[in-house]
Amino acid sequence: MRNASPPTGRTGRPRSAAADAAILAATRDALVELGWSKLTMGDVSTRAGVAKTTLYRRWAGKNELVVDAVAELFDSLELPDRGSLEADIEDVVLQFAALLRRPEARTALMAVVAESTRDEALRDRIRSAIVDRQKRLVVLGRERAQARGELPYEEDEELACRTTDLIFDVIAGTVVHRALVSSEPVDELWVATFTALLMHGLQGPAPA
Template identity: 35%
Template sequence: MQEPAPRVGRPRQSRVDAAIIQATRELLAEVGYAGLTVDGIAARAGIGKAAIYRRYASKVEVVFVAVVHDVTLEPPADAGSLERDLVELAQDIVAHLSAPAAYSALPGLLADIAADPVAAQRFGVTYVGREQACVAEVLHRAVRRGELTELPDVPMVHALLLGGAFTWLFVLRRPADEHFVRQLAGAVLAALWGEGVTAPLADVSTPTRPRSE
């Protein structure tokens, strides 16, 4: 008697995942971030809203995964040196932020995150945390190679890379070409080798007032 064939559930799930992402990207191009709704995504994907909410907590998460990255983000392959690793990392960040769908959606998406403390906390743990893990891996490699004497402040290095790219693209509205990527990586490298970010920052949430004379 033959053994029954095992049930294969994951391909069906993968098709649903792909349909959600594709529908989100299509609707962003058609109606923009402000006009996008979970109802609309579900209708375009041909699924129920429950299927979306089983995967994502909100519209914010669906859009971020569709246009930037998901929780499976991996660090760049080891390029052999801290300088080359930083160039690869900067290139990945710039590519994610400057993709047309991300470029149009991110301002509204970030405004929604800022307005919702619960979403902001979840977003920080789930997605920003994954980005910082990639940065940490690059820095750990440099420590193992002897290029850095100790692990720097990972959130600060992440902020330098991401903040530099975001400001260049969204505030200054300048094109982020290969020259910019190398400049950004070089600036972060200079800060690291200049020991500007070698330890976590002290708590500066309450500024110290200068004493009056």
């Protein structure tokens, strides 16, 4: 998530640390008000009280800036222990849905994914700044469920990893699709139905 550092030399005026924070906050504000496509670098720099050059010295462009500005929103997701796997899933799905109701998150997430379809570096940045960071939730949920005896321990390391990825894609993908593509509400009724489906899927015989 870190952006390019000063070239290394130690002399000269040091970079303002406050500027970084101001820029990211300004970016989020602008996303809320304007959305991705109408957000401009000039506007962000004005809001942050910073020159455009300062901004370009730290981020390569709009995409990189927005990924960084948005990524930390996803860090707010947590997995409180609700006592059962089913309850844990419902909880995190509702948190995720709430996050996707924030305009800066919904608009930015889809936009950077769209850009990343033609930009390898951006794809990596998204994967490391967002995807991989949130897989921790799936791993943690599985461990708790195993400790509770709700799920068996999986000894095949690679199979466990594939299952983690699958579950992550099913949960995140389904919620995003429901909220942003189908444009339907992610309410408690729907979450309960979805979670039930997922629970049954997970409790079936071990996948191939």
